Amino acid sequence: MTDNILDKKDLEKSSMEPMVDGKFSFACHPGVPCFTKCCSDLDLALAPYDVLRLKNRLGVSSSDFLDRHTTDEVRHNCGLPMLMLKMTKDSKRTCPFLQSEGCTVYEDRPGACRLYPVARAAKYVGGIVKEQHFLVKEPHCLGFHEEKEWTDKEWLENQGLELYNEMNGLWMAINQSSKENNTPPPITDEKLKMYFMACYNLDMFRKFVFESRLLTLFQIDKRTVSRIRTDETELLKFAFKWLQFAIFGKKTMKPKKSVIQTKKRAMGRR
Numbered sequence: 001m002t003d004n005i006l007d008k009k010d011l012e013k014s015s016m017e018p019m020v021d022g023k024f025s026f027a028c029h030p031g032v033p034c035f036t037k038c039c040s041d042l043d044l045a046l047a048p049y050d051v052l053r054l055k056n057r058l059g060v061s062s063s064d065f066l067d068r069h070t071t072d073e074v075r076h077n078c079g080l081p082m083l084m085l086k087m088t089k090d091s092k093r094t095c096p097f098l099q100s101e102g103c104t105v106y107e108d109r110p111g112a113c114r115l116y117p118v119a120r121a122a123k124y125v126g127g128i129v130k131e132q133h134f135l136v137k138e139p140h141c142l143g144f145h146e147e148k149e150w151t152d153k154e155w156l157e158n159q160g161l162e163l164y165n166e167m168n169g170l171w172m173a174i175n176q177s178s179k180e181n182n183t184p185p186p187i188t189d190e191k192l193k194m195y196f197m198a199c200y201n202l203d204m205f206r207k208f209v210f211e212s213r214l215l216t217l218f219q220i221d222k223r224t225v226s227r228i229r230t231d232e233t234e235l236l237k238f239a240f241k242w243l244q245f246a247i248f249g250k251k252t253m254k255p256k257k258s259v260i261q262t263k264k265r266a267m268g269r270r
């Protein structure tokens, strides 16, 4: 028997259906009568890796992207902030990246857009991500009438979701730490600011890493330093490790021995 992540009530409330044998028929292309209908009237939450890809796609700084394209953060159930993409202000609430020819950021579109019409329910259990896939069957989506057959694995590969899922899994582990630590409450405003910067404002986090004493306080090998300096995906992975340490006290970062000794000496003098 499948151990369902979502219970029957969750499924009844949504337009999600379990997949039969992990297979479905679907195609989405400019020829479908509903082309781009799914890019309006939607709430689109952005994960940290979505923000990284989109700000680079648009060639803007993290701060500019956040100012122009995201709404005020909302809290999800773990008490940490989450970003939503700002839609047009008219009644259609259309995605700002949609043009008549389709999605203008297609190669860097958010993970949720790639996954649709598959939905992923995931839970972080004992250090591993447990996931299950469903189909989102909304009346406006006519792609289900197309003949092309997929398994969920084929769909995920075809939509380039591997790296998105890896990054989202690391992010989810932080949100899970928040629940384990029973936060809220009491996550401090200072920690919330740190979380927001490390997850979403990567340009500011880079400055924090390279223009503060942080690299002198922890055991971080030269290869890692070089990678986080030149590769933003690696920098974001480092940001997740930092948050686990700085907010939840996990042993994801190792202070230098000299730093520990100095701290011990200072405590002994008290």
Ligand code: SF4
Binding pocket: 038, 039, 095, 096, 097, 098, 099, 102, 103, 104, 105, 106, 109, 110, 113
């Ligand atoms: S990012 Fe692209 S695919 Fe996603 S909602 Fe906007 S236009 Fe549609």
Ligand code: SF4
Binding pocket: 027, 028, 029, 032, 034, 035, 036, 037, 038, 039, 116, 117, 140, 141, 142, 143, 144
């Ligand atoms: S509604 Fe469905 S088939 Fe139509 S464009 Fe969106 S994803 Fe493709």
